[in-house]
Amino acid sequence: MEFEPVIGLEVHAQLKTQTKIFCGCSTAFGAPPNTHVCPVCLGMPGVLPVLNREVLAFSLRMALSTGCRVNRESRFARKNYFYPDLPKGYQISQFELPVAEHGEIHIDASDGKLRRIGITRIHMEEDAGKLVHDPEWPVSRVDLNRTGVPLIEIVSEPDLRSPEEAGAYLRKLRSIVRYLDICDGNLEEGSFRCDANISIRPVGASAFGTRAELKNLNSFRHVEKAIAYEIERQKEVLLEGGAVVQETRLWDPAMGRSTSMRGKEEAHDYRYFPDPDLLPVVVDEDWLAAIRDALPELPDARQQRFIDEYGLTAYDAERLTADCDLGDYFEACLAHAPQVKLAANWILGDLMAWLNAENLSITESSVSPEYLGQLLALIDGGRISGKIAKTVFEEMVKTGQDPKAIVEAKGLEQVSDAGELEALVARVLAAAPDEVAAYRQGKKKLMGFFVGQVMRETRGQANPKLVNEILKRELQ
Numbered sequence: 392m393e394f395e396p397v398i399g400l401e402v403h404a405q406l407k408t409q410t411k412i413f414c415g416c417s418t419a420f421g422a423p424p425n426t427h428v429c430p431v432c433l434g435m436p437g438v439l440p441v442l443n444r445e446v447l448a449f450s451l452r453m454a455l456s457t458g459c460r461v462n463r464e465s466r467f468a469r470k471n472y473f474y475p476d477l478p479k480g481y482q483i484s485q486f487e488l489p490v491a492e493h494g495e496i497h498i499d500a501s502d503g504k505l506r507r508i509g510i511t512r513i514h515m516e517e518d519a520g521k522l523v524h525d526p527e528w529p530v531s532r533v534d535l536n537r538t539g540v541p542l543i544e545i546v547s548e549p550d551l552r553s554p555e556e557a558g559a560y561l562r563k564l565r566s567i568v569r570y571l572d573i574c575d576g577n578l579e580e581g582s583f584r585c586d587a588n589i590s591i592r593p594v595g596a597s598a599f600g601t602r603a604e605l606k607n608l609n610s611f612r613h614v615e616k617a618i619a620y621e622i623e624r625q626k627e628v629l630l631e632g633g634a635v636v637q638e639t640r641l642w643d644p645a646m647g648r649s650t651s652m653r654g655k656e657e658a659h660d661y662r663y664f665p666d667p668d669l670l671p672v673v674v675d676e677d678w679l680a681a682i683r684d685a686l687p688e689l690p691d692a693r694q695q696r697f698i699d700e701y702g703l704t705a706y707d708a709e710r711l712t713a714d715c716d717l718g719d720y721f722e723a724c725l726a727h728a729p730q731v732k733l734a735a736n737w738i739l740g741d742l743m744a745w746l747n748a749e750n751l752s753i754t755e756s757s758v759s760p761e762y763l764g765q766l767l768a769l770i771d772g773g774r775i776s777g778k779i780a781k782t783v784f785e786e787m788v789k790t791g792q793d794p795k796a797i798v799e800a801k802g803l804e805q806v807s808d809a810g811e812l813e814a815l816v817a818r819v820l821a822a823a824p825d826e827v828a829a830y831r832q833g834k835k836k837l838m839g840f841f842v843g844q845v846m847r848e849t850r851g852q853a854n855p856k857l858v859n860e861i862l863k864r865e866l867q
Contacts (some may be wrong), residue, residue, distance in 0.1 A: 394591040394629070396622045397599055398551035402564055403542050404574040404583035405518065406449045412541035413440030413483065420580055424523070424534035428512045432517075432539035434479030439668050442467075446515055446541040447672060449573040450490050451682050453543055454513050456567055456689055461679060467515075467669040471662045472572030476520035476533050484544075486663040488515035489496065491674065496567070497691070498559040499709075508560050509548030518542050536719045543573075549588070549599065554615040554622070561585060561611055562713065566690045570715045584609045589621045590635070601635040602623070605642050606651060617642040620649060693718055701731045710739055718752045720760045727764025729771045737767060741781070745788055748865050757791040758784070766794040773854055779803050803852065812845070812853060830866055 411418055414431035418643055431438045454461050468486040494510035520535040545564060551557050568574040576583045582731060585608050590600035603621060608614045620642075625635050640649040688696070690712050697708035697718075712718045721738055728734040742763065746756060768781060769775045775783065775798055784799045798804055820827050830837040838859070845858050 393594045399588045401586040402545040406541040409807040411539035423628040454491030457494035460489035465490045465672045466665040484516035485514035511546045554618040558615045578609045723760035724764040728767040
């Protein structure tokens with residue numbers, strides 16, 4: 392029997408506000424434990440939460456950017472459950488009346504076609520704290536700095552059908568929140584994470600199977616591996632005559648498997664009810680229109696513009712626009728680089744290879760886009776060869792120095808004087824009469840030998856295009 396996976400993702404994006412969702416405490420990451428707290432986020436008796444207006448503005452930006460219907464009125468609710476890192480004994484979230492619903496994004500499917508992935512809802516909520524497990528003693532400590540940090544939860548429709556589609560969907564969402572500058576998308580710090588709901592059903596069936604939830608996946612690779620594992624686990628259960636249990640499972644990346652954590656709760660288990668301390672959220676139409684007008688160019692639109700305006704392939708345009716900072720770097724480089732394709736090749740090739748090897752982001756590059764553009768202009772103008780440019784680039788990586796200064800200081804400028812090269816070619820041909828005769832008898836591959844001899848004589852600084860022209864003329 393063939394099975395089809397059905398996957399839905401719940402993505403939590405931590406918003407880049409300076410203060411928490413219902414109080415004035417800092418949201419800065421990495422502070423000493425329990426220093427960014429106050430009576431409100433600690434849930435002390437008698438305190439009253441006040442909604443951070445910027446949290447709502449960021450939520451609306453995401454809703455508009457994913458085609459969601461913004462609800463004129465939404466409400467906060469109390470989600471009741473007991474856990475050591477939840478000081479109030481409940482989480483303030485949204486339930487029946489979220490801020491936005493019924494959106495969509497499009498991803499590239501494995502067959503090369505665009506696939507629509509529906510978004511069920513986007514809602515605002517506060518984050519919980521964090522348990523810090525002692526590596527030496529059987530003790531867990533509670534850090535409540537993260538308590539009250541604002542989140543939006545983006546819930547997809549069960550439209551995903553493979554681990555790869557889930558990865559593509561997550562990458563697209565991360566790209567959007569970074570373009571909007573509402574979330575840094577840092578998976579390692581947990582500011583962008585997801586829960587995955589997976590079930591399987593016979594191919595062609597319309598009813599959903601029993602789902603299991605994988606919690607707090609914080610890397611694209613882990614998401615794809617965990618979903619693939621869960622699909623195979625459920626297949627084995629069904630093929631052996633068992634029944635999939637609705638539960639929450641934890642992914643162990645070291646072991647490459649998931650383990651059962653607890654039975655999966657339903658909405659009624661949380662005993663949602665409207666938060667009595669918070670008024671309904673009513674969105675002003677003029678303010679919503681102003682937010683819509685201020686939206687930046689988003690990844691899909693920028694990708695299409697790169698294709699139309701710069702003549703890039705869809706593949707190169709997608710890679711250059713997936714990260715907003717990389718797209719900015721490319722366009723800044725083009726202000727100095729004469730050839731679009733050359734700039735794209737160097738950025739996606741040499742530059743990204745170095746950044747990946749050093750585990751650096753494009754914003755941490757010691758090679759500025761202006762200097763990379765100037766390096767490419769030196770190649771295009773014939774002042775240096777592509778091979779010499781690699782040497783110059785290595786020096787730029789180390790020093791961040793101007794490529795022109797490096798070329799001049801190291802004497803790397805290309806030899807393009809026709810008279811000088813003609814004399815050099817004559818000496819090379821005179822020193823290899825047997826090879827010249829063989830070339831003229833049809834062994835055209837010897838051209839590489841002659842070019843190599845000239846390049847050796849000039850320590851690689853001869854203009855290869857001009858060398859080839861002179862050699863062809865002299866060998867006729």
